[in-house]
Amino acid sequence: MGLQTPIEQVPNIGKSHAMRLHRLKITTVEDLVHHYPFRYENLGKPAQISEISLGGLNSATGKVWAIRNVRTRFGKNLTLATVTDGSASIEVVWFNQPFLTKVIKTGSEISLAGRVDLFSHRASFINPEYELVDSKTGGKSLHTQGMVPVYPETAGVSSKWLRSKIMNLLPNVLPKIEDPLPSGTLKNHRLIPKRQALWQIHFPTNENQIEEAKKRLSFEELLISQLMALERKRAWEKNQRGLRMNIPQEKVLSLIDSLPFSLTEAQRKVIKEILDDISKDKPMNRLLQGDVGSGKTVVAAVAAYIVFLNGYQSALMAPTEILALQHFKTLNSILKPLGVRVSLRTSSTKKDEPFDILIGTHALIARGAGFKKLAFAAIDEQHRFGVEQRARLRHKGQTPHILTMTATPIPRSLALTLYGDLEVSSLDELPKNRKTVKTFVVPPEKRARAYQFIGDNISKGRQAFIIFPFIEPSETLTSVKAAKAEYEYLQKEIFPDLSIGLLHGQLKSEDKKDVLERFSQNKLNILVSTPIVEVGIDIPNATIMLIEGAERFGLASLHQLRGRVGRGIEQSYCFLFSESSSRNALERLSALEKYHLGLKLAEIDLKMRGPGEIYGTAQSGIPSFKIASLTDLPLIKATKQEAIKIFSSRAIDKLTALSSEVEKQSLVPPD
Structure with missing residues (x-):
């Protein structure tokens, strides 16, 4: 049985359970092994029954003295048992599980875990988890003692069922799992091997083992994501050549001086970064993030003006007609006096007029927009567009320089993973005359x-x-x-x-x-x-x-x-x-x-709701991590540095297991 064996072919799972597992996105043996617990119940060592106290979780082991089914006068089905361990005896109550009398026999050794409360005026385990003690396993408990993993579940697939199946699978599967991380990476970052991490994440003996396993498996997920981003960046720069723009500094200064307001230092810094990018023959691929009202549109206008001076066209794409109209008004007021033809194109505007800068919505992509010399494309509110739409805009010209802009603040940890293939600029300063709302x-x-x-x-x-x-x-x-x-x-x-x-x-x-x-x-x-x-x-x-x-x-x-x-x-x-x-x-x-700072609010939202809910996972391209946290900035930084080190030395070409993981998980559509 291999890692890619379909889950329905695993012994003792069957078709009905396989269909339920599909709801959890488990279709292969590998998926099941990488279905991680989301929390653990620390049941500790079993206590002597004489020492058990009311309330809270308790665990105990003992011999079944008696067990029977009872139907109350109110019509409830109860299974009642008495368990003793030599120090004392305790009652056990299960509701609506009459089959238990066929599973649990008088004289059996049983391990129990659950809440102890008063039932009929006597201390009793109420509906506890149970397992029969097997002498063949040395009395080891999987469900009722120690650190017990709790998994994401679905109807018909409980954590108890998952624990049993994973315990049966792991010893056979672990020897077939290659560690994609090189030994140097494991040593430098004090990471445990993958096989050990997989065992510890499912069946830890203490909290330290859980943390070791989480760190190791999270590191791998984040590293692969970072390497995928670097691979996208390399492909972008290798396969496509950009149009080198000449930057007449006196014209830039003249435009800035003509504005009816003063630019912030942040705007001046970002304009320099963008102009440096478009003066090279590599196509720019930069993300500009700035709080509401920080002046992103003006920055894009300066870049579009330089492109105009070089005899090329620009496009500015917005997610809504309202935003497109706002951009049109802003750019037209700034650039029309300088002889720049700014045109608005949306699904409701039909005219095809000559233009130097075209502003519009999806209509720019959906139908021929008439680009002849497109050299610069600014895409506003990027996370509202699909990857495919952005790629199609690139192909309207000879590899245009791409500037994506968003007022949705992106925490640094998310920017390092989600936009690892982009250079990131930030407008972190608002105009001085703005009052706090x-x-x-x-x-x-x-x-x-x-x-x-x-x-x-x-x-x-x-x-x-x-x-x-x-x-x-x-x-x-x-x-x-x-x-x-x-x-x-x-x-x-x-x-x-x-x-x-x-x-x-x-x-x-x-x-x-x-x-x-x-x-x-x-x-x-x-x-x-x-x-x-x-x-x-x-x-x-x-x-x-x-x-x-x-x-x-x-x-x-x-x-x-x-x-x-x-x-x-x-x-x-x-x-x-x-x-x-x-x-x-x-x-x-x-x-x-x-x-009142968007970045601070985004960090709070990221911790409280997660990235998918905030940015819309399907549209944004946010990686769907099984275990890594996008709020763990130190680990994200460490994996970023390690990815750059591996990538720049081309060591990944020699690391077969790591290279195949990157290739397998890369879902980016071709440019």
Whole structure:
């Protein structure tokens, strides 16, 4: 039996259990061996029955003195047993398991683990885990003593079942597992061999063994991910040549001086990094991350201007028409006076006009956009695009320089793994005139006061956003308010004298533009919307952001929404409304009251929710690790350095096991 043996061919598993295992993504022997516990129950050594105390977990070993099935007058089926170990005896109660009298016989040696409580006024094990003591194994216990692993389960596949199958498999399978890590790596990082790690992760004798195994297996996962990223980077640089841009410094300075605002030092630093990249014949592949309002679009505009001066075209791709329109307005105002033709192309715009810079949505890729000399492509909010879409944009020209931009803050640990094949730039400085948006979690009883506050601010000429998670009411989430119904309620009952607009994704493009235009011209006092306004809306006069069902959003999204206000000179406010009483939800929301830096909030979100929920695993390309943690920055740094060392020396070519692991796990589509 090999590692790639289908799970249904493993003795004593069968087709029905194999189908259940498929739900856990276990299809081969290798998958089962790498199905790791997510926690352990420390049951310790069995106590003498005379020393067992009520409450908590207890374990004991003894002889079955008696066992019988009983049906109570209330119709409950009980299995009652008496177990003794010489020091004392104790009752054992199982519910609705009458078959146990056929498995557990009087006189059998049994090991028990579980909660001890009063039952019929006597200390009793209540529904405990049990196993018969086998003299052939020296009395060793798998389920009821020591460090007992608890696995991710599914219907019909319990942790007890998994423990038994893995225990039967491991001795036969371990000799066939090659260690992909070189001996030098194991020694330098004080890692145990893989076979030892696999045994210890499943059947440890103490917590130290668990930590040793976790570190070893996590190191391998992270190292392979880092090597895959380096391989992608090498392929990108090897297979494609970039267009070298000439950088006329006097033109760059002239453009910067013409801006109606001063650039931050962070913007100047990032512009230099990007211009250095595009002056080389290797195609740029850089990620630009910057908090809401940090000025990423202006940085992209400078790069696009240099490309224009060299006689080439640029593309700026956005995830929504709203954001594309915002970028168009920004770039057009900056570059049109310099003779640059900026064109907007979305699914609702049909005109094909000559351009130097083309701004648009997916329509840039979905149909021929008319690129003749594309040299630079900026992709905003990268994690909203699939890998395939980004690759197709590359092929619109002769290997354009790629700049991906995001206002979704990416913790350093995540950037080192997720974007290991990209150079990373950060805009970690906001314009000096920005005021912090005062943020409050509003309990239900203070809702009326919040509405009064909004009305008072609007009477002073300000505007407000009110955001809802859904367009229509949810059948399952009945407590969560929805945009359409609440828009009507707010207009009729709360703000009857104010002008309120409604914006959501189901509106036609022209209707969306009309609503936004009226809001930007202060013809609407309040904009009721779904999270479609998360990016790309710039209304300096809007000073209030009210978010309903705030617990339904991640911290990154809430921070993005909060960033729609605070863009003018007036003090702005963000109100988080939540009907949830969940402690975890309220803790996350209170973090927004306390912190205003997106990066700090992203780190909190990463720890509390994990990367898949925050960034959307399928779209972002985030590695799906079985055991490694994306919050373990020291280990991520160590694997990054080790990957660079192995890769730069081309040692990976000689490390067959490691090379095959990298190749096997590489799911990146070809460019």
